[in-house]
Amino acid sequence: MAVLAMSADMLAEYAGLSKRAQKKVREIAGTVRELPYHELASMKGLHYERYHGARDARARTIRIDDNHRGIVVDAGDDQTLVLTRILTHDDADRWMANNEFRVNEATGALEIFDVVAIEGAVADVAASAPAEPTAAGLFAHRSDRDLTRLGIDPGVVPAVRAFTTEDELAGLLGLLPQGQAEALILLSGDESVEEIYAKVAGSIEPAEVDPTDVAGALTAPASGTRFRVIADERELEELLDAPLARWRTYLHHSQRSIAYRDAYNGPVRVTGGAGTGKTVVALHRTKALADALATEPSGDGPPILFTTFTRNLAQTIAADLELLGGPELLDRVEVTNVDQLAHRIVRDAEGAGVAIASGKEVAERCGDVLAELGLQDHLSVAFVLGEWDHVVLARECTTREDYFRASRAGRGVRLDRRGRADVWRVIEALRERLADRGWRTHLQVAVDATRHLRARDEPPYGHVVVDEGQDLHEAQWRMLRAAVAEGPNDLFIVGDSHQRIYDRRSSLSKVGVNIRGRSHTLRVNYRTTAEILRWGLGVLGREVFDDLDGGTVGRRIGDYHSFLHGAEPRACAASSRRAQLDELAKHVRSWVDAGIDASDIAVTARTKRPFRGVRRALTDAGLDVCVLGRELPIAPGVRVGTMHRLKGLEFRCVAIVDASDDVVPAPWDLTAADEDPVQHDLDLRRERCLLYVACTRARDHLWIGWSGSPSRFLARPDG
Numbered sequence: 001m002a003v004l005a006m007s008a009d010m011l012a013e014y015a016g017l018s019k020r021a022q023k024k025v026r027e028i029a030g031t032v033r034e035l036p037y038h039e040l041a042s043m044k045g046l047h048y049e050r051y052h053g054a055r056d057a058r059a060r061t062i063r064i065d066d067n068h069r070g071i072v073v074d075a076g077d078d079q080t081l082v083l084t085r086i087l088t089h090d091d092a093d094r095w096m097a098n099n100e101f102r103v104n105e106a107t108g109a110l111e112i113f114d115v116v117a118i119e120g121a122v123a124d125v126a127a128s129a130p131a132e133p134t135a136a137g138l139f140a141h142r143s144d145r146d147l148t149r150l151g152i153d154p155g156v157v158p159a160v161r162a163f164t165t166e167d168e169l170a171g172l173l174g175l176l177p178q179g180q181a182e183a184l185i186l187l188s189g190d191e192s193v194e195e196i197y198a199k200v201a202g203s204i205e206p207a208e209v210d211p212t213d214v215a216g217a218l219t220a221p222a223s224g225t226r227f228r229v230i231a232d233e234r235e236l237e238e239l240l241d242a243p244l245a246r247w248r249t250y251l252h253h254s255q256r257s258i259a260y261r262d263a264y265n266g267p268v269r270v271t272g273g274a275g276t277g278k279t280v281v282a283l284h285r286t287k288a289l290a291d292a293l294a295t296e297p298s299g300d301g302p303p304i305l306f307t308t309f310t311r312n313l314a315q316t317i318a319a320d321l322e323l324l325g326g327p328e329l330l331d332r333v334e335v336t337n338v339d340q341l342a343h344r345i346v347r348d349a350e351g352a353g354v355a356i357a358s359g360k361e362v363a364e365r366c367g368d369v370l371a372e373l374g375l376q377d378h379l380s381v382a383f384v385l386g387e388w389d390h391v392v393l394a395r396e397c398t399t400r401e402d403y404f405r406a407s408r409a410g411r412g413v414r415l416d417r418r419g420r421a422d423v424w425r426v427i428e429a430l431r432e433r434l435a436d437r438g439w440r441t442h443l444q445v446a447v448d449a450t451r452h453l454r455a456r457d458e459p460p461y462g463h464v465v466v467d468e469g470q471d472l473h474e475a476q477w478r479m480l481r482a483a484v485a486e487g488p489n490d491l492f493i494v495g496d497s498h499q500r501i502y503d504r505r506s507s508l509s510k511v512g513v514n515i516r517g518r519s520h521t522l523r524v525n526y527r528t529t530a531e532i533l534r535w536g537l538g539v540l541g542r543e544v545f546d547d548l549d550g551g552t553v554g555r556r557i558g559d560y561h562s563f564l565h566g567a568e569p570r571a572c573a574a575s576s577r578r579a580q581l582d583e584l585a586k587h588v589r590s591w592v593d594a595g596i597d598a599s600d601i602a603v604t605a606r607t608k609r610p611f612r613g614v615r616r617a618l619t620d621a622g623l624d625v626c627v628l629g630r631e632l633p634i635a636p637g638v639r640v641g642t643m644h645r646l647k648g649l650e651f652r653c654v655a656i657v658d659a660s661d662d663v664v665p666a667p668w669d670l671t672a673a674d675e676d677p678v679q680h681d682l683d684l685r686r687e688r689c690l691l692y693v694a695c696t697r698a699r700d701h702l703w704i705g706w707s708g709s710p711s712r713f714l715a716r717p718d719g
Contacts, residue, residue, distance in 0.1 A: 002037045004029060004236075005082040005218050005229045007112075010070070011239065012564075013086040015652075016700075018595045021065050025086065026240055028062055028070065033230065037079050048072070054096040055115060058214070061092060068092075073101045075215040082218070082227060084112065101214060104179060106151035107201040108209040109222035111177035118156065118175050125159035125168075138163040138188055146193050150183040150200060151222075160184065170561075174530070178563050179222050182524060185561060202253035221253040225526075251284055252277070258520050259284035267491035269469075269508065269515040271547060272522030274536065274696035275562070278494040279648070281522070282306070282467050283317070285492050287325045289463045290332040302462035304333045305483060309471040309502070311337045312628070313648040317467065334461075338476050339442050342449040345460075345479075349452035357439035362430070369429045375422055382671055383413065384426050386679060390505070392427060393443050394474040400424050410505060412678025446475040453482035468648065469495030470548060471502045477511040497545040497553065501644060501690045503682070507550045515549060525562035527650060532702045533562045535569045536695040539713045543685055569695075569702035573710065577610070577658070580705045581617040584655055587703050588638060589621045591653045598624060600652040602639040604694050606663050614640055614657060643694040654698035656691075659714065660706040664691055688713050 006029075014025055031046060040048045047063035062070040062083075069092045071085040087095055098116040103109070139147070139160055147157050156176070163169050169188065173181040179200055186196040202221025210216055218227050230236045251259060258270060259281045272278050286306050293301050306321070308314055318335040336344075343354050357365075363381050370376040370384070391397065395406040403424050408415065415423065434440065440448070453459065464484045466472070472480075484490045491513060508515055525533055547553050570587070574580035584603065592598055603614055615625045624637030628645045639651065646654075658664075665687035671679040691713050695702055704714065 002032050002035060002040060003080040003215075003229065004032050005080065005227050006239065007082065007084045008226050008228075009112075010083050010085055014240065016595065017068070017086065021068060022240070024064050025070070028064070029083070029230075029236055029240070030233075032081060032083075033233070033236065037081075040081075051096045055098060056096075056100045058101055059096055059099075061096070071095060073214065075218070076212075077215045080215040080218070080229075082110075082214075102177075103209065103211045103214060103217040104151045104177070104222070105209055105211045106149060106206050107179055107197075107222040108204050108217055108220035109151070109177070109179045109201075110214060110217035110220070110227055111179065113153070113177060114175055118153075118172075121172055121175055122156060122159040125162050125172075136164050137161060138165065138169060141190075142187055142193075146187065149193055149206075150187065150196055152180055152183060156180075173561065174563070174565065178226060181561075181563060185523060198257070199254035202257075225252045251280065252524075252526075255281050255522065256284070260288045263488045264492075264518055265488055266486070266518060267493065267508070267513045267515045268518045268520070269548060270492075270494045270520045270522065271496060271553070272494075273496060273498060273525060273533075274693070275525040275527030275533070275650075276522035277526055278496065278522060279317075279320075279467055282465050282492065282494045283320055283324055286321060286333055286465050287329060289465075289489060289492075290325065290329055293332055293462070302458075302460065304463045304465065305341070305461045306333055306335045306465045306467070307338050307341055307480065308467040308648070309338055310468075310644075310647060311340070312645065313337065313468065314340070316648060338472060338480070339445070341483075342442070342446045342476070342479055345449040345452055346445055349449075354440060354445055355438045356445070357434055357437070357441055361439070362434070362441060365433045366426065366430050369426050369433065373422075373425060373429070375426060379422060379426065380675060383676060384423060384430075386671075386676070387411070387423050388427050388430075389443065389473070389503070393447065394506075396447075396474075396478070410678065412676040412680070443473055443475045446473070446479045450475070450479045450482050453479065459483050459485050463489050464491050466491065466493045466495075468499070469493045470497050470500040471495075471504055472506060473504050474506050474511050477506055477508070477513060481512045493548075495548050497548060498540060499647075499689055499693050500545075501647065501686060501693055503686060505546075505682075506548070507546075509549055519547075519549075523561065525564075527564075527699055528562055528696050529564045529566035529700060530562040531566055531568045532695060532698050535702065536692045539692045539695060540688055541713070543688065564699075566700050569704060571710075571714070572703065572705040574705060574707045577613065577707050580657060580707050581610075581613050584614065584657055584703070584705055585617040585621040585623075588618060588623060588653075588655060591701065592623060596652055598638045599626070599636060601655070602641065602646060602649070602651040602653070602697060603655045603657060604641055604643050604646050604697070605656065605658045606643055606666055606690070607658075608642060610658050611640055643690050646697050647693060650697050650699060652699050653701040653703075654694065655703040655705070656694050657705050658707075659691070659704050659711050661709040661711050664711040664713065 014022060031043065035043060040046060048060055051059055051061050058074045058076060060072040060074055062072055064070055064086060067088055068086055069089060070083055071092060073082045073084055075082065085095060098114055100113045100115055102111045102113050104111050144157055147160060148154055152160065159172065173184065183196060183200045186199060200222060204221055217223055218229055255277055270278055270281055286304060289304050306317055308317060314335050314337040318330065321329050321333060346354050366381045366384055370379060390411065391406055391408055392403055397403040397406050404420055459482065461484045464480055466480060545553050572583045574583055588601060591601055611627060618625050618638055626635040626637040626639055628639055628641030665684055670683045673680040
């Protein structure tokens with residue numbers, strides 16, 4: 001029987017086809033797998049045939065329907081076919097005339113090489129390049145040999161040597177095969193060639209590569225992120241049932257080396273921008289730890305904790321872990337959000353449940369205390385609560401003396417000794433008021449949970465995996481540190497400060513989590529198109545962000561690159577909110593009519609205020625609506641939720657409504673600049689991050705609407 005492989009490009013194109021065309025692809029894929037190789041050409045209705053004028057003699061086409069053809073490479077082993085693309089007839093004609101299949105002689109990767117486009121780009125560079133490479137060249141610190149050792153096509157090397165800016169490089173990256181583009185991204189940095197080779201090629205040596213063996217190239221580590229050999233009918237059905245989701249469970253071999261390393265000597269930090277696969281790496285790390293636990297002589301041991309910030313994310317993680325490792329994986333892994341964890345630890349230790357004071361209740365009690373102490377003219381509620389959060393709880397201050405000695409770095413208003421004394425009086429009285437009602441805040445519960453964990457003979461967990469680490473408070477980090485004994489494989493942490501949407505500023509080293517020498521950065525976005533990513537980065541502006549441990553992260557091209565391309569985001573400046581909702585409904589309707597499942601579309605806003613109008617507009621357009629709540633959505637329809645609610649989720653299409661300047665940034669969530677200028681700037685940054693998160697939930701299409709003045713964060717979408 002024929003062996004069938006599929007490319008990531010083909011699966012992405014399949015996801016965008018009509019249901020009728022998808023059914024035809026399924027039939028063709030099943031036919032190819034069931035027939036002996038030598039019978040394919042004669043199979044009636046398959047139209048498996050050579051293409052006159054093809055640049056590559058191994059290229060074949062298969063008729064999908066009146067509008068589409070599939071492009072196939074014949075591996076030459078009388079057995080293996082690779083379904084590579086699904087294109088319209090005109091696009092297929094151009095593709096066949098321009099592209100070749102190649103096996104990279106350095107990495108063994110199967111590559112699709114757009115000869116015409118790349119040769120044209122190289123010629124353009126040569127026409128404008130100086131006669132001799134300059135010392136200011138982007139790759140002046142690399143030799144030609146370095147480039148070719150990492151699989152860069154020799155014909156491209158002269159152009160690469162001429163680049164002096166990352167903008168020049170960006171134009172070529174979108175044309176090269178992904179493996180070569182990734183190599184160039186890494187070569188623009190300071191890592192050694194050997195380190196980079198391990199990331200782009202995986203566990204293979206150049207001497208093992210046969211550049212004529214297409215079938216063999218499919219099994220090379222460097223091909224794993226672009227091509228997948230179908231093992232059986234079940235795998236074929238799983239891929240075609242959820243082509244994008246299933247492909248995302250595949251790891252790049254550089255990610256796999258992080259996730260499946262046998263042991264780390266201590267805590268590990270993995271950072272990267274939106275869509276770079278941090279959570280997928282965390283999922284696979286959890287599976288690796290669980291698999292190792294199952295092989296221990298007892299077959300048992302302390303459970304693994306996978307925790308994140310929000311309840312919705314924890315539910316999503318549990319579902320993804322089951323998808324990755326089956327129900328038995330969840331037998332060894334506890335998945336919960338960080339507040340639930342703290343509450344359970346305290347409840348188990350104290351024998352009673354925990355009553356949580358809402359933010360409104362805490363603020364009201366704080367206001368009462370300020371008035372009773374006669375301090376309302378000197379201290380604001382927001383300032384006192386910020387001091388309690390960012391200094392007292394963050395620095396683990398339990399006494400007045402602790403607070404007087406504590407660093408207030410990052411606070412924008414100076415306090416003398418008398419000022420600190422006044423703040424401490426308010427905080428002490430506030431805690432008493434809450435205790436009298438039996439109330440605690442979430443962070444107080446985390447502090448108490450840490451105390452109970454430290455009193456135990458042994459920590460409850462063998463390993464702890466943390467997702468969305470940028471959103472955790474110091475008190476929560478101390479709890480997690482106390483939940484697992486220090487040692488190999490204790491903490492595995494993923495996060496991205498660009499997605500910090502809560503007022504958190506933790507530094508891992510300051511809460512007892514030492515990640516020195518055990519940090520990794522994921523650089524390539526595998527989810528969001530380059531067009532949407534560029535828009536999102538424009539929202540962030542030129543802010544400087546931290547690396548979760550007191551340092552800063554840069555903005556090199558390699559840190560924010562996507563190889564996916566699609567439509568530019570659509571901006572809609574409406575004359576009124578009603579007109580905005582009409583445009584929204586029209587646009588969402590067009591996505592559904594184009595074959596996109598309604599459940600893969602999200603509409604989001606800064607607050608719930610527009611949801612009633614959104615629901616009415618979408619319903620009038622004949623669309624079902626599912627408003628995201630505290631539980632995972634199970635109802636059919638377009639997903640509607642706040643920007644916070646979309647955290648950690650992803651959709652093919654996202655529409656953002658009410659992105660006007662009187663809503664984003666939310667004025668009610670901003671500290672007044674004259675009250676605390678530092679906190680005011682941090683609040684603005686948090687609002688930028690929230691809009692960035694909303695934009696980057698989209699994989700393929702992004703629509704942004706407003707009435708009145710657009711958000712100031714959208715003023716320069718290209719940054």
